[in-house]
Structure formats: structure tokens, C-alpha cells
Amino acid sequence: MATILTVDDSASIRQTVKIALAGGGHTVSEAVDGMDGLQKAGQSGFDLVITDFNMPRMDGLSMVRELRKLPQYVGIPVLLLTTESDAGLKQQAKAAGATGWITKPFAADQLIRIVEKVLAR
Amino acid sequence: MDPMEAIKQTYFQECDELLLAMEEGLIAMETGEADSETINAVFRAVHSIKGGGGAFGFEILVGFSHVFETAMDLVRSGKLDPTPDVVKVLLRAGDKLSDHVAAARNGTGAAVDDAEVKAELAKLTGEEPEDAGAPAPAEFEGLAFAPVMIDIGDEEPVAPPCPVWHVRFGPHAALYAKANEPYLLIRELGMLGPIEVTADLSKLPELSALEPEQAYFSWDVVVRDCPDRTKVEEVFEFVSGDCDLEITEETPEPAAAPAMISAPGLPSLDDDEPAAMPAAEAQPEEKKVATPTETKATTVDVIKQTIRVDLDKVDRLVNLVGELVITQAMLSQRILDSVQQGQTVSAGLGELEHLLRELQEAVMAIRTQPVKSVFQRMPRLVRETAAQTGKEVRLEIEGEATEVDKTVIERLGEPLTHMIRNAVDHGLETPEERVAAGKPAEGTVKLSAEHRGGRIVIEVADDGRGINRTKVRQKAIERGLITPNSNLSDEEIDNLIFLPGFSTATTVSNISGRGVGLDVVRRNIMDLGGRITIGSNTGKGSKFSLTLPLTLAVLDGMIVAVGEQTFVLPLSHIIESLLPKSSDVKAFGSNGMLLNVRGVYVPLVSVGRLLRVPGASYDLQNSVVILVESEGVGRMALAVDAIVGQRQVVIKSFESNIGHIDGIAAATILGDGRVALILDIDGLVAGCREGTGGRPTEYQQALGA
Numbered sequence: 033m034a035t036i037l038t039v040d041d042s043a044s045i046r047q048t049v050k051i052a053l054a055g056g057g058h059t060v061s062e063a064v065d066g067m068d069g070l071q072k073a074g075q076s077g078f079d080l081v082i083t084d085f086n087m088p089r090m091d092g093l094s095m096v097r098e099l100r101k102l103p104q105y106v107g108i109p110v111l112l113l114t115t116e117s118d119a120g121l122k123q124q125a126k127a128a129g130a131t132g133w134i135t136k137p138f139a140a141d142q143l144i145r146i147v148e149k150v151l152a153r
Numbered sequence: 154m155d156p157m158e159a160i161k162q163t164y165f166q167e168c169d170e171l172l173l174a175m176e177e178g179l180i181a182m183e184t185g186e187a188d189s190e191t192i193n194a195v196f197r198a199v200h201s202i203k204g205g206g207g208a209f210g211f212e213i214l215v216g217f218s219h220v221f222e223t224a225m226d227l228v229r230s231g232k233l234d235p236t237p238d239v240v241k242v243l244l245r246a247g248d249k250l251s252d253h254v255a256a257a258r259n260g261t262g263a264a265v266d267d268a269e270v271k272a273e274l275a276k277l278t279g280e281e282p283e284d285a286g287a288p289a290p291a292e293f294e295g296l297a298f299a300p301v302m303i304d305i306g307d308e309e310p311v312a313p314p315c316p317v318w319h320v321r322f323g324p325h326a327a328l329y330a331k332a333n334e335p336y337l338l339i340r341e342l343g344m345l346g347p348i349e350v351t352a353d354l355s356k357l358p359e360l361s362a363l364e365p366e367q368a369y370f371s372w373d374v375v376v377r378d379c380p381d382r383t384k385v386e387e388v389f390e391f392v393s394g395d396c397d398l399e400i401t402e403e404t405p406e407p408a409a410a411p412a413m414i415s416a417p418g419l420p421s422l423d424d425d426e427p428a429a430m431p432a433a434e435a436q437p438e439e440k441k442v443a444t445p446t447e448t449k450a451t452t453v454d455v456i457k458q459t460i461r462v463d464l465d466k467v468d469r470l471v472n473l474v475g476e477l478v479i480t481q482a483m484l485s486q487r488i489l490d491s492v493q494q495g496q497t498v499s500a501g502l503g504e505l506e507h508l509l510r511e512l513q514e515a516v517m518a519i520r521t522q523p524v525k526s527v528f529q530r531m532p533r534l535v536r537e538t539a540a541q542t543g544k545e546v547r548l549e550i551e552g553e554a555t556e557v558d559k560t561v562i563e564r565l566g567e568p569l570t571h572m573i574r575n576a577v578d579h580g581l582e583t584p585e586e587r588v589a590a591g592k593p594a595e596g597t598v599k600l601s602a603e604h605r606g607g608r609i610v611i612e613v614a615d616d617g618r619g620i621n622r623t624k625v626r627q628k629a630i631e632r633g634l635i636t637p638n639s640n641l642s643d644e645e646i647d648n649l650i651f652l653p654g655f656s657t658a659t660t661v662s663n664i665s666g667r668g669v670g671l672d673v674v675r676r677n678i679m680d681l682g683g684r685i686t687i688g689s690n691t692g693k694g695s696k697f698s699l700t701l702p703l704t705l706a707v708l709d710g711m712i713v714a715v716g717e718q719t720f721v722l723p724l725s726h727i728i729e730s731l732l733p734k735s736s737d738v739k740a741f742g743s744n745g746m747l748l749n750v751r752g753v754y755v756p757l758v759s760v761g762r763l764l765r766v767p768g769a770s771y772d773l774q775n776s777v778v779i780l781v782e783s784e785g786v787g788r789m790a791l792a793v794d795a796i797v798g799q800r801q802v803v804i805k806s807f808e809s810n811i812g813h814i815d816g817i818a819a820a821t822i823l824g825d826g827r828v829a830l831i832l833d834i835d836g837l838v839a840g841c842r843e844g845t846g847g848r849p850t851e852y853q854q855a856l857g858a
Contacts, residue, residue, distance in 0.1 A: 132391035
């Protein structure tokens with residue numbers, strides 16, 4: 033099963049992601065903002081990164097851009113987790129190098145579906 | 154606890170933090186100190202509360218936070234200027250939001266009366282209040298994911314004339330750069346129904362001309378048994394714009410080939426293909442964009458990470474470290490007693506002691522928290538009290554990062570609330586009175602905290618009218634608290650307001666004038682081992698000062714010997730120690746004694762006699778007198794045999810084992826392993842004042858000898 037990093041400043045969202053994906057047999061690590069996420073991602077290789085958009089210190093978009101500069105994250109899917117619904121943000125996410133997005137609020141099975149959609153196994 | 158409930162708990166804890174951050178940000182906006190990151194943090198807080206609320210179906214909460222969020226979004230994007238009036242509305246919206254969160258948490262469904270604030274917010278955003286709540290649920294409905302059908306096709310199709318989709322899919326290099334994988338997309342299509350895949354390798358150049366980061370492949374996929382075009386389109390949701398995509402509907406015809414995935418001349422798709430190795434270099438223009446954003450982000454100050462730990466675990470740790478310190482002291486004493494030439498041993502023991510002290514301090518520090526969590530509740534209190542009393546008040550807060558033990562924090566809220574209310578309600582004048590007195594109409598209440606001499610000092614100062622001493626004195630005489638001919642200093646008069654049953658409010662308001670106020674405040678503070686005083690300057694304002702110990706787990710004590718016993722006196726109560734002359738001691742009444750301390754007589758009590766300690770010396774020539782101050786009853790001189798030393802002791806409560814003993818606060822274990830009782834000065838003083846009748850007379854006899 034995959035190792036997944038969830039980056040979110042909200043503990044309840046991280047917990048939701050964790051519980052949902054742990055149910056699918058994945059191992060989930062947590063980071064509290066973009067800066068933390070980038071650091072944790074650099075320390076160990078994850079198979080998938082799920083990140084929030086609006087976070088303190090470093091937002092999700094900046095983190096994705098930075099992540100894509102790391103050689104080991106070139107082919108790793110990154111999903112942006114957000115309540116923002118406008119198309120503009122999705123385009124920005126893609127321009128930054130995000131693989132896809134998940135719209136909050138989400139049910140566990142929806143999350144698992146999307147994760148498995150982008151996760152090579 | 155089921156996972157959903159656990160997440161809900163986390164959500165509410167988070168709401169508390171977010172509400173604090175929001176409040177803090179809004180106040181910074183009010184004082185004009187807010188930068189864009191602060192405003193964004195407020196937006197984020199409201200946004201996160203709304204987002205989580207949506208997940209748990211708190212629709213009223215979501216409805217309100219949506220309007221609030223819209224307004225904050227306008228401020229954030231610079232479309233709405235945060236003028237004082239706007240911020241005032243936002244602050245009130247913040248208060249309502251925390252009410253909404255509280256209502257959702259209690260699950261009572263108690264309606265929060267937010268209509269007025271909602272209308273004002275709507276006025277800011279230009280939205281109709283009725284419509285304001287509506288977009289939120291609609292937004293969520295629209296974004297909810299429709300479950301994707303996982304139909305492998307082993308069932309009979311429900312609708313027989315199902316269209317066949319012909320998908321022509323040609324990824325660009327950008328698609329790979331974002332870690333999307335064609336084979337995953339094809340797999341995804343395969344979940345919609347039976348598929349036939351043909352790879353088009355015609356664009357693949359000679360090996361020598363092959364660019365590793367270019368995309369050369371495309372695929373033709375035929376999807377059957379999928380009635381819904383949008384389902385097919387949804388598969389490519391993430392990659393639109395990064396590929397050539399053509400979805401056409403075909404009339405059903407016999408399958409051309411049974412092949413599942415055919416890619417002649419190529420190994421399976423799971424293997425690495427050249428095109429699947431893109432690099433970030435493909436988007437140099439994006440890198441340029443990224444750099445400034447990143448540098449800006451790094452300048453924001455570091456957020457402290459925290460973990461939530463069960464308080465019991467921390468207490469166990471605190472206890473164990475306390476035991477460890479005692480064991481260390483015991484061991485080192487014994488070793489040093491038995492080893493004569495212990496030069497290296499004593500150096501090692503010194504080091505151990507040093508480390509243990511550090512460990513103890515570190516462990517104690519776990520329990521400390523900044524007073525911020527209490528202070529942050531005060532701005533709202535001030536706003537509400539000001540609104541109720543028709544006063545204009547500005548609250549200044551200082552030193553909110555000052556740290557103090559969690560237990561102290563928890564019990565600080567109530568007295569502080571009282572003091573602040575008192576300052577606004579009684580301390581400050583009405584705007585008219587202020588202007589008449591030549592002051593600005595807006596009064597100032599200043600709340601500050603700082604560490605001073607191992608204690609925390611919290612002050613609530615107002616620039617109001619000050620204490621009317623004539624009125625206070627008058628009232629105290631009326632209530633029989635002092636005699637009409639009492640000669641009191643200004644300070645003493647000021648502090649009369651802490652006496653039980655004292656209230657100077659001409660009308661009893663529901664804010665602070667129930668007459669039970671300040672004496673209760675003082676009792677609470679004393680229970681915490683602290684003291685409270687008030688100072689006042691007529692016409693210029695008054696100031697409450699509150700001093701509290703930093704922790705309730707350890708105590709700075711003076712170790713004294715009385716007969717065969719060792720006692721600990723809390724250092725905070727000690728004023729001085731004296732070696733009195735016999736001539737300074739006067740007999741008072743049948744068996745009381747007074748000690749002349751530089752012209753002032755204070756009651757003198759022998760601890761040994763009071764507690765009937767065996768072996769205590771009653772000879773005043775051999776006694777040391779310690780002058781103590783009790784919050785309740787004033788000064789008193791305690792006679793003990795000797796002073797042993799001064800040290801920090803770990804408080805061990807024994808109330809749960811043997812119940813409460815008057816005059817004894819708790820116990821501690823000394824370095825030599827012996828148990829010593831910590832004296833409760835207030836209880837001791839009160840006890841001996843009441844029980845004047847049955848006192849032993851040894852001390853007097855000893856004195857006479």
C-alpha cells in the first residue's frame with residue numbers, strides 16, 4: 033500500500049484524510065503547512081501528497097511548485113484539497129504542477145476513489 | 154469513540170484555536186496593525202470553520218460563516234476597506250461566529266440571534282441577507298462527488314441501446330509533468346465498462362531523434378456499456394488542457410478486436426516509457442513565479458507546533474521527577490556522609506543534581522501556557538460591557554505571551570473577568586463625564602502580565618475616576634466593616650473594597666455590582682496562593698494588581714525547625730525574620746502575646762506550642778521569629794526554633810488520604826527523605842485567633858523564666 037503525506041493546517045481535515053485512507057490500507061503522515069510539508073516530503077519519499085490550498089507560512093500552490101523541483105517528486109501525484117470551487121483555482125493548481133484536486137467536504141469513499149485514480153499500484 | 158465523533162472533537166478544538174486567531178487578527182485590524190497575512194489568517198479561520206462545519210452538517214453555522222467569509226474575502230482582496238466601522242461589524246460577526254460554534258458544539262440547536270449582524274455583513278458585501286446563506290449549501294451540493302460507477306461489465310446492461318464512446322487521447326508532455334499517468338486514466342475508463350485500447354505509436358521517432366521529455370504516444374479507447382458521457386469526461390477531469398482529447402459517440406457495432414490493451418512492439422504499459430520521464434525544466438516560466446511567493450512565505454514567523462497530551466500523564470511525569478530529585482538528594486547526602494575522600498564522587502553528584510534540576514524545570518514547563526488564552530477572551534468582554542454601560546472603551550493588552558501553569562490559567566478567567574468588568578463598569582466614567590473632566594471620551598483599560606520575582610503579576614489598570622475614598626470609607630462604616638474613628642491610610646481605604654459584602658455601586662447592575670464581587674475575586678486568588686491589591690489615584694484611574702505563583706506544583710519555602718519536627722513556610726507569606734529581645738514581647742490578655750516590631754505590635758505565636766510539637770523550645774532567647782503576612786487576617790509573628798534554609802519543595806497533597814487539617818496546607822519530602830509539613834499561614838493565623846481560650850501557657854512560662 034502507498035505512503036501518503038497529508039498537508040493541512042486543520043487537524044480535523046488531516047485526521048479525516050488519515051482515517052479515510054488508513055481504512056484503505058495506506059500509511060498516512062501529516063504536515064501542518066506548506067513549509068512543513070515540503071520538509072517532510074524532502075525527508076522521506078511519499079507515493080502521494082495531498083495538500084490544502086490556503087495555509088499559513090506557505091500555501092499549497094507554492095508547496096506544489098517547490099515539490100516539483102525536487103527530483104524524487106517529479107512523477108509523484110499531488111492532489112490539492114480545497115473548499116474553493118472556482119475554476120481559476122483549479123487552473124492555478126494545474127499550472128503549479130498539481131495532478132488533481134479534491135473538493136471539501138468529501139466522504140471517505142470519495143477520497144479513496146480519487147486517490148486510487150491517481151495512484152499507480 | 155467512533156472516528157466521526159473523534160474528528161468532531163478535533164474540529165471543535167480547532168475551532169477554539171481558529172476563533173482565537175480570528176479574534177487576534179481582528180483586533181490587530183482594529184488597531185491598524187494588521188498586515189495582509191494577518192487579514193488572510195482571519196479569512197482562513199472563518200473559511201476553515203465553515204469548511205469543517207459543512208462536513209458535519211452544521212448548516213446554520215455554515216450559513217453564517219459564509220456571509221462572514223464573503224466579507225472577509227472582500228477585505229482580503231482589497232475590495233473592502235477595513236475602516237473602523239467595518240472592523241467593528243467584523244468583530245461583532247466574530248463574536249456571533251463563536252456563539253454559533255458553541256451552539257453547534259452543545260448540540261442544543263439553541264438559535265443564535267445573528268440577524269442584525271448578518272444584515273450588517275450583507276450591507277458590507279452588497280448581498281441580500283436572505284440570499285446570503287443560500288449559496289453555501291448550493292455550493293456544496295454542486296461540488297459533492299457523484300459516486301463513479303464501478304461496473305466491470307459482468308452484468309447485463311440495464312439500458313440495452315447503450316452508446317459506445319470512442320475516446321482519442323493524446324497526452325502532452327505537461328500531463329506527465331503533473332504526475333498524471335495515461336495508463337491510470339485508461340484503467341479508470343476500464344472501470345466504466347469493457348474497453349478496447351489501441352496505442353498509436355506512429356509519432357514515435359527514431360531512437361536518435363527521441364526527446365526523452367517529449368510525449369509521442371496517443372491512444373484510441375473504445376468504451377462500451379457506459380450510458381453517461383459525463384462519466385467519460387470526468388475521467389479526464391484533471392488532465393484537460395494537458396492532452397488532445399476527443400470523445401465521440403459511435404453507433405454500436407461488433408467489436409473490432411477482443412484485445413484489452415494492444416501496443417504492438419512495446420512491452421506492457423507498466424514499464425517506464427520515455428515520455429513518462431518529464432522534468433520540471435519543462436516549465437521554466439513557472440519556476441520564476443514560484444520564487445517570490447516562496448521567499449515571502451518564509452518571512453512569516455514560525456508557528457509553534459504543539460501536541461495534546463493527557464494532563465494525567467504530565468502530572469505523573471512531574472511527580473516522578475519530583476521523586477527523582479528527592480532520591481538524588483537522599484543518595485548524595487548518604488554517599489557524602491560515608492565516603493570521606495569523595496572528590497570525584499561529589500563532582501559527579503553535583504552534576505547529577507544540576508541535571509535533575511534542569512529536568513525538573515523542563516518538566517514543569519510542560520504544564521505552562523501563555524496567559525494569552527485567557528487574555529483573548531477579554532476584548533469581547535470589554536466590548537459587551539462597554540455596550541451595556543454605554544461607555545467607550547479601548548483595551549490594551551501587554552505581555553500575553555507570559556507563561557504560567559495551566560491550573561493557574563484555568564482559574565484565572567473568573568477573577569480577571571470580574572476585574573475587567575469592574576474597571577469598565579465602576580472605574581471608567583461615561584463619555585460625557587470624561588469629556589467634562591477634560592479627558593478623551595474613550596476610556597482605556599490596560600491589561601498586562603509579566604514575570605516578577607518568580608511570580609506572575611497581572612495588572613488591570615483604567616484611566617477612570619479612581620476610587621472615591623470618602624464614599625468607600627462612609628460605606629465601610631455603614632456596613633460596620635470599620636469603626637467611625639478608624640485611622641486608615643489611603644491604601645488601606647482602597648483595599649476595603651475587597652471585604653465581603655462591600656459594594657459602592659449606587660445601582661446594582663447585572664454586570665459587576667452584585668455586592669459579592671471583589672471579595673469572591675480575592676478569595677479565588679488566595680486559593681491559588683496569590684494576592685490582589687488595588688491602587689488608586691483620584692481622577693486618574695485605578696489599578697488592580699494580581700500576583701500569582703507560576704505553578705501550584707512546587708513552592709518556594711523556608712525550612713524551619715521546631716522541636717523534633719521540620720516545617721516549611723511558604724516564602725510568599727514571609728516578610729522578614731527577627732531575633733527579638735525579651736523587652737519587645739508584651740503579654741496581651743490572659744495568654745496572648747504581642748511583639749513590638751519597630752513600634753507596631755503584632756500578635757506573636759509559637760508554632761511549637763500551637764501545634765504541640767514535642768521537644769520544641771519555648772525559650773524566646775533561643776527562638777527565631779518570622780514575621781508573616783496573611784491575606785485574610787493581617788500580620789503575625791511566628792516563633793520557631795531555628796531556620797534551616799530556603800529551598801523549592803515539591804508539594805504533596807495529603808487531603809485525599811487523611812483529609813484537611815487546619816493550619817497545614819500539604820506535605821513535602823525533604824532531601825534527607827523526611828516528610829515535612831507545609832504550614833498554611835492563613836489557616837494557622839485564623840485558627841489561633843479564634844481559639845484564644847484553650848491555649849497552652851508554656852510559652853509564657855518559658856518567657857517568664
